[in-house]
Amino acid sequence: xxxxxxxDDEILLQRSFDTPAEVVHELVHxxxxxxxxxxxxxRPDYDVEGVRAFQQAGRERWNESGEHGYSIFYRDEYAxxxxxxxxxxxxxxxxxxxxxxxxxxxxGIMTRSVSALIRLGFxxxxxxxxxxxxxxxxxxSRAIPERLGFVETGIERQMAKNVKGEFLDLVIYSLLRSEWxx
Amino acid sequence: xxxxxxxxxxxxxxxxxxxxxxxxxxxxxxxxxxxxNRDYLGEFLDxxxxxxxxxxxxxxxxxxxxxxxxxxxxxxxxxHRRRPAGTIGMHRYGSRNRAVEIGYxxxxxxxxxGIMTRSVAKLTEVAFEQxxxxxxxxxxxxxxxxSRAVAERVGFRFDGVTRQWLLNAKGKxxxxxxxxxxxxxxxxxxx
Ligand SMILES: CC(C)(COP(=O)(O)OP(=O)(O)OC[C@H]1O[C@@H](n2cnc3c(N)ncnc32)[C@H](O)[C@@H]1OP(=O)(O)O)[C@@H](O)C(=O)NCCC(=O)NCCS
Ligand SMILES: CC(C)(COP(=O)(O)OP(=O)(O)OC[C@H]1O[C@@H](n2cnc3c(N)ncnc32)[C@H](O)[C@@H]1OP(=O)(O)O)[C@@H](O)C(=O)NCCC(=O)NCCS
Numbered sequence: 319x320x321x322x323x324x325x326d327d328e329i330l331l332q333r334s335f336d337t338p339a340e341v342v343h344e345l346v347h348x349x350x351x352x353x354x355x356x357x358x359x360x361r362p363d364y365d366v367e368g369v370r371a372f373q374q375a376g377r378e379r380w381n382e383s384g385e386h387g388y389s390i391f392y393r394d395e396y397a398x399x400x401x402x403x404x405x406x407x408x409x410x411x412x413x414x415x416x417x418x419x420x421x422x423x424x425x426g427i428m429t430r431s432v433s434a435l436i437r438l439g440f441x442x443x444x445x446x447x448x449x450x451x452x453x454x455x456x457x458x459s460r461a462i463p464e465r466l467g468f469v470e471t472g473i474e475r476q477m478a479k480n481v482k483g484e485f486l487d488l489v490i491y492s493l494l495r496s497e498w499x500x
Numbered sequence: 501x502x503x504x505x506x507x508x509x510x511x512x513x514x515x516x517x518x519x520x521x522x523x524x525x526x527x528x529x530x531x532x533x534x535x536x537n538r539d540y541l542g543e544f545l546d547x548x549x550x551x552x553x554x555x556x557x558x559x560x561x562x563x564x565x566x567x568x569x570x571x572x573x574x575x576x577x578x579x580h581r582r583r584p585a586g587t588i589g590m591h592r593y594g595s596r597n598r599a600v601e602i603g604y605x606x607x608x609x610x611x612x613x614g615i616m617t618r619s620v621a622k623l624t625e626v627a628f629e630q631x632x633x634x635x636x637x638x639x640x641x642x643x644x645x646x647s648r649a650v651a652e653r654v655g656f657r658f659d660g661v662t663r664q665w666l667l668n669a670k671g672k673x674x675x676x677x678x679x680x681x682x683x684x685x686x687x688x689x690x691x
Contacts, residue, residue: 447664473660494664
């Protein structure tokens with residue numbers, strides 16, 4: 319995948335391990351409560367070393383498969399992250415995951431970023447479908463695939479956890495290449 | 501991962517039927533069974549291609565021995581009246597959410613008498629009561645009515661489909677119906 323993706327005038331995606339771990343750490347810690355409702359890793363003890371380990375895993379995946387996550391920059395400000403995995407899927411199905419700093423919600427940053435990754439997946443990587451999973455109670459996250467024309471196809475029960483270690487169900491959305499409006 | 505126990509090496513399903521690790525039955529016998537059922541199996545399973553040969557059955561047995569009690573698929577042969585009649589396996593053993601997936605196939609000639617329903621029910625019981633899993637999943641081609649009926653008879657819940665997800669041995673892409681049974685539901689129904 320490209321090292322960076324220009325989504326539009328305001329949004330730039332840059333591979334995640336190029337962002338200093340301290341910068342990631344700071345934004346995550348400003349957003350612990352916001353992220354921890356739906357993401358298991360956003361814990362108070364998530365330290366700079368934890369970020370580095372995550373980035374190292376990303377670097378290895380990049381070396382192996384050319385696949386990696388991106389940092390999102392909104393008007394040059396570090397705003398969150400987005401990643402797409404599953405390029406090696408035998409049925410051409412990749413899934414997208416993301417988070418955004420609470421103070422930057424409501425600007426369409428994530429919807430636009432997801433849309434750019436979908437375009438790349440279908441146009442450049444010959445994917446057959448893109449999948450997004452979100453907890454039933456995560457209305458803001460669910461609104462993204464819904465806004466982009468995904469179809470809700472079912473649920474995966476107790477397949478994720480929040481920071482408290484409680485199980486979360488995941489609603490499954492998918493968009494087939496044949497349905498994509500470009 | 502390593503805290504998961506070794507699955508039992510013998511699971512008694514009923515007077516006529518037991519499950520044994522797939523590497524304990526001769527690969528030649530298993531291969532002959534697959535060969536005889538090749539076309540029927542290939543409709544819904546990806547491994548039963550025209551190229552499937554004895555060496556694949558041998559490799560499957562070796563891999564299963566290596567996986568046993570550790571990770572990946574825990575594969576059993578279904579032995580019915582002392583003869584291998586099919587396989588049933590627990591996939592994703594050792595996975596993060598303690599969710600395993602049961603997959604299976606049966607000799608075409610032995611269909612219709614509940615062997616698989618009883619085998620799935622028994623292995624599900626073993627998974628919850630001896631192996632500490634949190635949930636058991638079953639998935640099948642949406643068009644595979646017989647397989648879906650097995651999941652439904654055992655009391656699994658239909659969770660929806662994943663579209664264009666399965667590739668059968670004939671190279672056809674199909675939607676997958678997904679079922680699950682949670683530990684909490686298992687405990688409720690047991691009493
Ligand atoms: C999920 C999450 C990324 C959604 O953020 P978001 O800001 O709601 O999503 P977007 O960036 O797409 O913005 C959409 C909003 O911007 C508005 N918007 C403005 N311009 C827009 C544009 N060009 N395109 C789309 N929406 C636009 C939309 O109307 C919508 O507004 P609303 O909040 O009033 O409904 C964010 O809430 C988050 O990170 N949550 C915590 C972590 C998490 O749950 N991650 C997902 C796990 S599955
Ligand atoms: C899927 C498969 C295992 C189902 O086989 P099956 O014989 O229908 O399943 P069972 O062994 O549970 O038998 C159920 C049948 O026996 C009958 N039956 C008789 N006694 C029974 C009993 N005590 N308990 C349950 N069912 C009983 C049921 O009514 C049902 O009959 P029906 O076929 O008329 O509906 C078999 O068709 C197969 O291997 N197919 C090819 C491979 C495949 O698709 N595998 C699954 C991939 S997801």
